[in-house]
Amino acid sequence: MSLLAVDGLSVRFDTDDGPVHAVDRLSFTLGESEVLGVVGESGCGKSVSFMSLLRLLPETATVEGAATFDGIDLLHASPARLRSIRGRQIAFVFQEPMTSLNPAFKVGNQIGEVLRRHLGLSRGDARRRSIELLDLVRIPSPERRVDEYPHQLSGGMRQRVMIAMAVACDPKILIADEPTTALDVTIQAGILDLMRDIRERLGTAIVLITHNLGVVADVADRVLVMYAGRKVEEAPVHELFARPQHPYTNGLLGAVPRPGAGRLREIPGRVPSLAELPAACAFAPRCPRADQLSRTQVPDLREVAPQHHVACFHPGPDAEATA
Amino acid sequence: MGGFLLRKAGAALVVVFLSSVVVFIGVRALPGDPALALGAENRDPAVLAAVRHAYGLDQPLPVQYVKWASRALRGDLGLDARQLPVGHTIVTRIPITLELALLAVLIGVAIGILAGVVAAVRRGRLSDHTATTSSLVGLSVPHFWLGLMMIIVFAVDLHWLPASGYVSFRQHPLSNLEHLLMPALVLGTGLSAVLMRQTRSAMLNSLTADYVRTARAKGLSERSVIAKHALRNSLITVTTVVGLQLGALISGAVITEQIFVIPGFGRLTLEAVNERDYTLLQGVVLVAATGYVVVNLLVDVVYSLLNPRIRVSGATNQ
Amino acid sequence: MSFVDTSVATISPRARRRRILRRRFLRRPLAVVGFIVALAFVLAAILAPVIAPYSAGATDFNALLAHSSRHHLLGTDELGRDVFSRILWGARASIEAGVLATLLAMAVAVPIGIVAGYYRGWVDAVIARVTDVLLAFPFLIVAVGLAAILGPSLTNATIALGIGAAPALIRIARGEALALREEDYVRAAVANGASDLRILARHVLPNMLSTLIVQATVAIPTAIIGEAVLSFLGLGVQPPTPSWGVMLSDAQSYLSQAPRLAVYPGIAIFLCSLSFNLLGDGLRDVLDPRTTR
Numbered sequence: 025m026s027l028l029a030v031d032g033l034s035v036r037f038d039t040d041d042g043p044v045h046a047v048d049r050l051s052f053t054l055g056e057s058e059v060l061g062v063v064g065e066s067g068c069g070k071s072v073s074f075m076s077l078l079r080l081l082p083e084t085a086t087v088e089g090a091a092t093f094d095g096i097d098l099l100h101a102s103p104a105r106l107r108s109i110r111g112r113q114i115a116f117v118f119q120e121p122m123t124s125l126n127p128a129f130k131v132g133n134q135i136g137e138v139l140r141r142h143l144g145l146s147r148g149d150a151r152r153r154s155i156e157l158l159d160l161v162r163i164p165s166p167e168r169r170v171d172e173y174p175h176q177l178s179g180g181m182r183q184r185v186m187i188a189m190a191v192a193c194d195p196k197i198l199i200a201d202e203p204t205t206a207l208d209v210t211i212q213a214g215i216l217d218l219m220r221d222i223r224e225r226l227g228t229a230i231v232l233i234t235h236n237l238g239v240v241a242d243v244a245d246r247v248l249v250m251y252a253g254r255k256v257e258e259a260p261v262h263e264l265f266a267r268p269q270h271p272y273t274n275g276l277l278g279a280v281p282r283p284g285a286g287r288l289r290e291i292p293g294r295v296p297s298l299a300e301l302p303a304a305c306a307f308a309p310r311c312p313r314a315d316q317l318s319r320t321q322v323p324d325l326r327e328v329a330p331q332h333h334v335a336c337f338h339p340g341p342d343a344e345a346t347a
Numbered sequence: 348m349g350g351f352l353l354r355k356a357g358a359a360l361v362v363v364f365l366s367s368v369v370v371f372i373g374v375r376a377l378p379g380d381p382a383l384a385l386g387a388e389n390r391d392p393a394v395l396a397a398v399r400h401a402y403g404l405d406q407p408l409p410v411q412y413v414k415w416a417s418r419a420l421r422g423d424l425g426l427d428a429r430q431l432p433v434g435h436t437i438v439t440r441i442p443i444t445l446e447l448a449l450l451a452v453l454i455g456v457a458i459g460i461l462a463g464v465v466a467a468v469r470r471g472r473l474s475d476h477t478a479t480t481s482s483l484v485g486l487s488v489p490h491f492w493l494g495l496m497m498i499i500v501f502a503v504d505l506h507w508l509p510a511s512g513y514v515s516f517r518q519h520p521l522s523n524l525e526h527l528l529m530p531a532l533v534l535g536t537g538l539s540a541v542l543m544r545q546t547r548s549a550m551l552n553s554l555t556a557d558y559v560r561t562a563r564a565k566g567l568s569e570r571s572v573i574a575k576h577a578l579r580n581s582l583i584t585v586t587t588v589v590g591l592q593l594g595a596l597i598s599g600a601v602i603t604e605q606i607f608v609i610p611g612f613g614r615l616t617l618e619a620v621n622e623r624d625y626t627l628l629q630g631v632v633l634v635a636a637t638g639y640v641v642v643n644l645l646v647d648v649v650y651s652l653l654n655p656r657i658r659v660s661g662a663t664n665q
Numbered sequence: 666m667s668f669v670d671t672s673v674a675t676i677s678p679r680a681r682r683r684r685i686l687r688r689r690f691l692r693r694p695l696a697v698v699g700f701i702v703a704l705a706f707v708l709a710a711i712l713a714p715v716i717a718p719y720s721a722g723a724t725d726f727n728a729l730l731a732h733s734s735r736h737h738l739l740g741t742d743e744l745g746r747d748v749f750s751r752i753l754w755g756a757r758a759s760i761e762a763g764v765l766a767t768l769l770a771m772a773v774a775v776p777i778g779i780v781a782g783y784y785r786g787w788v789d790a791v792i793a794r795v796t797d798v799l800l801a802f803p804f805l806i807v808a809v810g811l812a813a814i815l816g817p818s819l820t821n822a823t824i825a826l827g828i829g830a831a832p833a834l835i836r837i838a839r840g841e842a843l844a845l846r847e848e849d850y851v852r853a854a855v856a857n858g859a860s861d862l863r864i865l866a867r868h869v870l871p872n873m874l875s876t877l878i879v880q881a882t883v884a885i886p887t888a889i890i891g892e893a894v895l896s897f898l899g900l901g902v903q904p905p906t907p908s909w910g911v912m913l914s915d916a917q918s919y920l921s922q923a924p925r926l927a928v929y930p931g932i933a934i935f936l937c938s939l940s941f942n943l944l945g946d947g948l949r950d951v952l953d954p955r956t957t958r
Binding site: 358361362363365366369373483484486487488489491492495496498499503591594595597598601602605606616617620628631632635636639640 | 794795797798800801802803804805806809810833886890893894897898900913916917920921924927928930931934935938939942943946
């Protein structure tokens with residue numbers, strides 16, 4: 025029984041220039057203590073999908089479909105119910121640690137907030153627990169840091185604070201939206217280590233949203249590749265890297281720098297605007313394998329190997345293997 | 348925080364000093380020979396020379412300035428045309444204006460910030476439009492005219508409030524408030540209009556900020572999100588605006604006291620100009636400028652308390 | 666380090682932008698109303714000699730403090746002068762003072778502000794101190810002082826208003842210049858060896874224009890009200906020249922007998938102010954899509 029089951033999730037934004045379809049019929053499941061990597065370029069709808077589950081999107085967004093968490097219908101839950109799930113059962117870590125923490129309050133205060141709100145801890149207990157959490161996320165001198173303000177911490181430390189805030193109430197799912205993108209490469213490794221640690225120690229299921237395949241290879245159990253609001257491939261991580269099927273996935277792997285692999289291949293063209301839902305394969309305009317079929321029909325998800333699904337009319341590895 | 352405040356205090360001192368120079372020169376630039384006025388219009392050159400010497404008017408300007416400034420620092424601002432000590436007159440009149448200003452600020456801040464928050468939270472809805480339009484009206488209304496209108500309605504027609512005059516708080520607290528209510532409302536309206544717009548704008552920025560999204564994602568109640576997270580950051584911006592508005596408040600007090608015949612500091616300024624009492628005018632302007640600088644310094648203090656980036660120095664490694 | 670790509674330095678095509686702006690403006694009814702009413706006031710001021718039924722000082726001792734009638738649209742004042750005509754004539758003084766004072770303030774403040782913001786350093790520090798000193802004197806006291814030195818007149822009042830409005834505009838111009846100096850196209854121009862004057866004239870100033878226009882539009886009502894205040898206190902326009910402030914001052918003595926004498930000029934000031942404020946707000950929304958409405 026999966027922890028989170030999403031079926032046919034669609035998100036549409038009503039903007040001044042017309043509707044924008046950010047997510048188109050996305051379906052996936054997440055099991056307990058599983059790490060799911062969600063990969064795709066900026067604007068492919070990966071962040072929006074997960075924010076929609078907790079209704080964190082602005083009012084211009086319309087969400088359709090079904091999403092069940094632990095037996096609860098997320099999309100139709102009451103605001104009060106939703107608020108009891110946010111931060112407590114499902115927690116978010118956002119991309120920009122610089123701006124995601126409130127500059128006016130001490131770090132300990134912000135972590136303590138979640139503890140006081142959801143677990144009813146007293147101020148004293150919340151402060152003690154905050155220090156423990158800061159230690160958990162490996163911030164040195166936590167007793168000192170707990171009374172500091174966000175601007176006194178480095179980017180990497182701020183991100184750790186965000187993670188501490190997120191795991192404070194021992195949530196079942198931790199959704200990390202590009203947790204390392206705004207950080208230096210050297211810091212990134214530390215954050216990823218931390219995520220692995222959290223999964224091991226606390227048994228939290230993690231959704232790792234990123235555009236960086238390297239990050240995913242490190243930590244994820246399964247990978248979901250999105251393009252233009254649709255899922256185009258999904259597979260266990262080793263399977264995906266060994267036998268990528270979708271041309272986009274192949275493109276992404278080809279674009280990962282590797283010593284000795286020669287010139288980086290880029291995927292020509294640009295991400296399509298999401299204003300109209302094309303009645304065709306969304307990737308066709310940029311796809312080397314595109315033909316009449318992919319330009320006129322939307323490919324369904326098909327299982328090409330155990331637990332490996334692709335939405336493509338011409339699945340298979342690229343001629344230039346990237347092994 | 349100490350560094351920030353020290354710099355601001357230093358700047359304030361420079362401004363006060365420069366202002367005093369400007370006041371000094373300004374008054375000297377006024378037409379008319381002060382020796383004539385001081386010597387009771389006696390045009391005898393010998394007498395004029397004696398008067399000039401007695402008052403130190405024959406000394407070079409910088410020397411005169413130093414003498415004047417050093418006396419001013421000790422609180423001696425000279426004698427006005429009625430031979431009354433300027434310092435004393437000012438000191439008796441200031442508390443009245445201060446009370447008026449305080450009431451006006453209370454009204455302005457309470458209404459302005461509240462309306463601004465409501466307008467931002469209920470953006471696009473009726474309460475937003477009402478508040479925004481009211482603030483626009485509040486900005487466009489000439490406040491002295493508003494005062495006149497209020498006198499017509501509340502004093503002349505309805506006889507609810509006195510049209511003019513002042514009663515001190517110690518003498519009769521209720522009457523004191525009755526006399527100050529309309530003037531304070533008049534002054535406060537302008538302030539509330541500006542504050543409402545600034546608060547709304549700052550809140551709209553805060554409400555779309557990432558940290559508010561984080562607060563919501565943590566499952567905090569909407570009230571907590573608005574009142575604690577969004578408002579706190581908006582107040583930082585609003586504080587700077589309040590500081591800037593205080594100058595307008597002083598100007599407003601001058602006219603308001605004129606219309607409502609309140610014997611305050613503002614009215615004193617007009618009296619000084621009308622009576623061509625230059626010593627008095629000099630003292631008044633100096634005190635006004637210094638007061639403004641001091642109050643702004645206080646605003647800076649509040650600002651530094653609210654803004655942790657100023658209160659505590661930045662990151663050690665970034 | 667950021668690499669400045671000069672081939673994509675942004676200078677938007679003007680005609681297309683103007684069309685978009687016009688469309689956006691027309692979609693805002695309040696702003697359009699503001700524009701029309703403000704225009705009406707300006708036209709009334711310019712055309713006063715033509716459209717006013719009576720001259721400003723024409724008295725009629727047979728109709729003192731009369732109510733509105735066929736002859737006198739808004740009645741007469743204590744000297745039998747037609748109120749409606751005086752309001753039209755008063756528009757001249759008030760709007761002239763408002764517009765000229767704002768232009769004066771802009772002419773002084775913008776160059777100073779740009780220099781302070783663009784060059785920074787000690788120039789900026791000095792200008793900041795001077796601006797602070799100017800701000801330390803409540804505008805009214807400055808105006809009053811000037812009136813005392815130079816004698817009360819409309820011209821002096823206008824100068825005083827201009828000087829009063831300048832410090833705030835200096836701050837704004839400085840802020841804009843400060844921000845624009847970091848823009849890519851400015852850096853590109855510097856890298857290409859353009860002279861300071863050229864950069865300021867071609868890149869900095871045009872991009873500040875929208876902010877400046879908005880600020881000017883919003884400064885005008887402040888100046889108009891300021892003129893009214895000064896005239897009300899006897900420090901601006903001298904009788905018998907009418908101005909809305911003078912009319913209000915005269916009306917004070919007749920508050921119980923003829924309160925309407927205070928109402929009309931006040932409403933004129935209010936509507937004139939409001940229209941410019943609406944216009945300014947509309948312009949601000951249109952010219953800066955980033956502002957949260």
